[in-house]
Structure formats: C-alpha cells, structure tokens
Amino acid sequence: MQVDTLITNIGELLTMDKAGPVKGADMNDLPVDENMAVALKDGKVAWIGKALDADNITAEKVVDAKGRLVTPGLVEAHTHLVFGGSREGEMALKQQGVPYLEILKQGGGILSTVEATRKASEAELLEKALFHLDRMASYGITTVEAKSGYGLNKDTELKQLRVVKEANNRHALDLVSTFLGAHAIPEEHKDDPDAFLDEMADLFDEIKEENLAEFVDIFTETGVFTVEQSRKFLQKAKDKGFDVKIHADEIDPLGGTQLAVEMGAISGDHLAVATDEGIRQLSKSDTIGVILPGTSFYLGKETYARAREMIDTGAAIAISTDFNPGSSVTENLQFIMTLAALKLNMSPAEIWHAVTVNAAHAIGRGETAGHIRKGGNADIVIWDAPNHMYIPYHYGVNHANTVIKNGVVLYERQEIGS
Ligand code: NIG
Numbered sequence: 112m113q114v115d116t117l118i119t120n121i122g123e124l125l126t127m128d129k130a131g132p133v134k135g136a137d138m139n140d141l142p143v144d145e146n147m148a149v150a151l152k153d154g155k156v157a158w159i160g161k162a163l164d165a166d167n168i169t170a171e172k173v174v175d176a177k178g179r180l181v182t183p184g185l186v187e188a189h190t191h192l193v194f195g196g197s198r199e200g201e202m203a204l205k206q207q208g209v210p211y212l213e214i215l216k217q218g219g220g221i222l223s224t225v226e227a228t229r230k231a232s233e234a235e236l237l238e239k240a241l242f243h244l245d246r247m248a249s250y251g252i253t254t255v256e257a258k259s260g261y262g263l264n265k266d267t268e269l270k271q272l273r274v275v276k277e278a279n280n281r282h283a284l285d286l287v288s289t290f291l292g293a294h295a296i297p298e299e300h301k302d303d304p305d306a307f308l309d310e311m312a313d314l315f316d317e318i319k320e321e322n323l324a325e326f327v328d329i330f331t332e333t334g335v336f337t338v339e340q341s342r343k344f345l346q347k348a349k350d351k352g353f354d355v356k357i358h359a360d361e362i363d364p365l366g367g368t369q370l371a372v373e374m375g376a377i378s379g380d381h382l383a384v385a386t387d388e389g390i391r392q393l394s395k396s397d398t399i400g401v402i403l404p405g406t407s408f409y410l411g412k413e414t415y416a417r418a419r420e421m422i423d424t425g426a427a428i429a430i431s432t433d434f435n436p437g438s439s440v441t442e443n444l445q446f447i448m449t450l451a452a453l454k455l456n457m458s459p460a461e462i463w464h465a466v467t468v469n470a471a472h473a474i475g476r477g478e479t480a481g482h483i484r485k486g487g488n489a490d491i492v493i494w495d496a497p498n499h500m501y502i503p504y505h506y507g508v509n510h511a512n513t514v515i516k517n518g519v520v521l522y523e524r525q526e527i528g529s
C-alpha cells in the first residue's frame with residue numbers, strides 16, 4: 112500500500128472509535144492498543160494496525176513516534192472565541208472579592224467586552240480569533256466550537272458570526288458556530304429584556320439562510336435570563352430548525368439543567384451548581400453535560416460540577432475550556448484535563464472520552480471528529496507522553512509533540528538544542 116504518512120512505533124494508541132456519546136460507566140472503559148502504526152493518505156486514515164504488520168506499506172514520510180502516546184485531535188466543545196479587547200483589569204476586582212455577577216451588574220464583565228467587540232472591525236476580530244486558534248492547535252485541539260454573544264445587537268452579532276465563518280474558511284482547524292445573542296442584557300435594553308430577546312430571535316432566519324450558526328445558546332442566570340425567558344427563546348430557535356444549548360446552572364441553581372433536558376438540548380453547559388433533580392434528569396436523558404472546570408477554578412469557586420455523580424448515574428460528559436476573556440482565560444484544554452482529574456474526580460479514561468468522542472457529539476460532529484477510524488479524518492496528536500494517564504498528571508504545560516489536521520502537520524514541538 113502506498114500512503115502519504117506512516118506513524119509507526121506508537122506506544123499507546125487511543126482510537127476512541129466508539130458509537131457515542133459514551134455514557135456512564137462506559138466512559139471508564141478505554142481500549143488502549145499498544146505497539147501500533149497508523150497510515151494516512153489524502154487527509155484520511157488509510158490503515159490502522161500493529162507496527163510489526165506495517166511492512167508492506169510504503170510511505171512518502173515515516174514518523175517514528177518513539178513509543179509515545181497517539182490520540183485523536185482534541186475536540187473543544189465550548190468557546191467564546193471571537194471578542195474584542197481583554198479584561199485583565201478585572202483581576203484586581205476579583206481579588207477584592209467582587210463577585211462575577213456584580214461586575215456584570217455594574218456594566219463590566221461581559222458588557223465591557225461587548226463595548227470592545229462593537230468597536231472592533233471584522234478584520235481585527237478575525238486576526239485575533241486566528242491567533243487563538245493557532246494556540247489551540249498547538250495544544251492538540253483540531254475541532255473548535257465558537258459562540259457569538261459579545262455583540263448584543265444585530266450588526267455586531269452578525270459580525271461575530273461572519274468572523275467565525277471566515278476563520279473556518281481560513282484556518283486549518285474546523286469550527287462549529289453557535290449563536291449566543293442571548294448572552295447578557297445590553298445597557299440599551301436594561302429595562303426590557305423581552306424586547307431584546309425578540310430582537311435577537313429576529314436574526315434566526317438570516318442566520319439560518321446564510322448558514323452562520325448551527326446552534327442557539329442562552330445564558331440562563333440571575334440578572335441575565337430567567338428559565339421562562341430561556342424556554343420561550345430556545346423554543347423559537349427550535350421551531351426555526353436550530354439545535355439548542357444552554358449556559359445552565361453556572362453560578363446560581365435556577366434549573367437550567369432541567370430546562371436543557373426538557374428542551375432536548377444537544378448539551379447543557381457548566382452545570383456547576385446543578386441540583387439533585389437536575390442531575391437525575393440529565394443522567395436519564397440524551398443531553399450531554401459539557402463541564403467547564405476551568406471556569407469554576409478561575410472564578411475562585413469552592414464547588415465544582417458534580418461530574419462524578421453525573422457519570423455514576425449514567426450521564427454522558429464532555430469537558431471544555433470555556434475559553435473567553437472573563438471567566439476562563441485559557442486555550443489549554445490539557446490543563447482542564449488536570450482539573451477534571453483533581454476537581455471532578457474523573458478517571459483518565461473518562462477524561463479522554465470527555466475531550467474526544469463526547470465533545471464531538473456535544474457539537475454535532477460525532478461522525479467526523481474525536482476518533483481515529485479507517486476512512487475518517489486524519490486528525491491526530493503525537494504526545495510527549497508515555498501513556499494516556501500522563502497528560503492530566505503533568506499539569507500546566509503543553510505535551511503536544513506533533514499535531515496533524517486532515518493529514519497535514521500543523522504543529523511540531525521545536526527542540527531547543529545547545
Ligand atoms: O461561559 N457565563 C457566561 N459566559 C461566559 C463568560 C463570558 C465572559 O465573562 O466574558 C461563560 O462563563
């Protein structure tokens with residue numbers, strides 16, 4: 112067989128090739144293949160087998176994995192990728208103990224990013240988004256969900272969504288777009304949130320026609336949108352053919368988790384303070400819990416989402432960065448894997464399901480991302496790690512050695528020799 116690339120001498124190979132989403136106890140069942148090789152041709156996986164059986168494969172390029180770990184490219188299921196400015200000034204407020212929702216109430220937080228995003232040109236936002244995508248790629252991420260939500264008026268929300276579309280065209284990573292026009296109540300609509308939601312819902316047709324987003328999301332939270340407002344808004348989105356997501360039970364337990372289940376949302380995200388009833392319903396449903404422990408960490412919370420309980424009672428869980436300029440300022444999904452181990456009590460096997468197959472299903476990419484499968488996309492990472500347990504264990508640094516997207520090397524760690 113003639114191929115483009117043969118990755119051989121793989122110590123541990125995780126193919127994650129399962130029918131997903133993977134739920135409950137199955138998340139802890141991780142097949143690990145040893146001493147493997149993978150052949151790539153025309154951007155696809157052409158062959159998977161034991162390294163010893165690769166003799167009859169001729170490759171233009173042979174990559175010696177030197178006994179390292181090889182996995183599918185990571186899938187990042189929840190980011191606020193496109194935004195203007197940054198909010199390092201908020202760090203001092205946080206240190207003084209000003210709560211996240213109080214900063215928002217005073218017109219800061221999300222609303223200060225809204226101001227910066229409204230001012231920024233499409234070209235500026237695009238350049239910034241491409242920069243963050245480069246960094247994500249360097250950390251082993253090959254598919255990324257990206258939300259709008261820093262426009263909060265028609266023009267700027269559409270501007271953000273167009274930036275996601277253009278970034279998807281320009282960048283090697285695959286992007287999946289979500290319309291989060293219902294992210295906060297802008298100053299000019301402070302007293303009439305319902306009218307604001309109507310304005311955002313008016314965009315559904317245009318977004319559909321121009322294929323600007325696949326999902327519609329809302330921030331169901333104290334001082335933002337109630338469960339009732341969220342239900343009405345998301346129902347309108349569903350009627351227009353969108354699949355829905357919810358920023359649910361992030362700070363106050365309003366019951367967003369139950370609403371996600373009730374609406375048949377593809378995912379309920381955050382769930383940091385989900386109630387017993389919320390967890391019970393989630394575990395019986397097909398809604399994927401996208402847990403974002405980096406946000407709990409960065410907001411200085413003592414309590415993290417009860418992922419252990421969710422998995423033990425049968426839920427499908429994904430984990431993601433929530434990359435955004437306020438509540439989780441990192442593109443490093445590997446660090447989030449460490450938080451999942453230490454703060455969510457997830458096993459390495461569960462964590463790998465949560466950043467590959469389940470994350471892919473949470474953004475409607477279960478068929479094309481999050482696995483290594485013959486005939487599938489060649490999205491592959493070679494890690495500077497001897498096994499899959501090593502990545503959550505050695506924290507805060509980048510373990511990616513080589514990141515391949517559609518058969519092409521996007522990132523290779525540079526050796527700094529003396
Ligand atoms: O997922 N909760 C709402 N949205 C983001 C934070 C956005 C921001 O602070 O800019 C989140 O935490």
Ligand code: FE
Nearest residue numbers: 189191358433
């Ligand atoms: Fe978020």
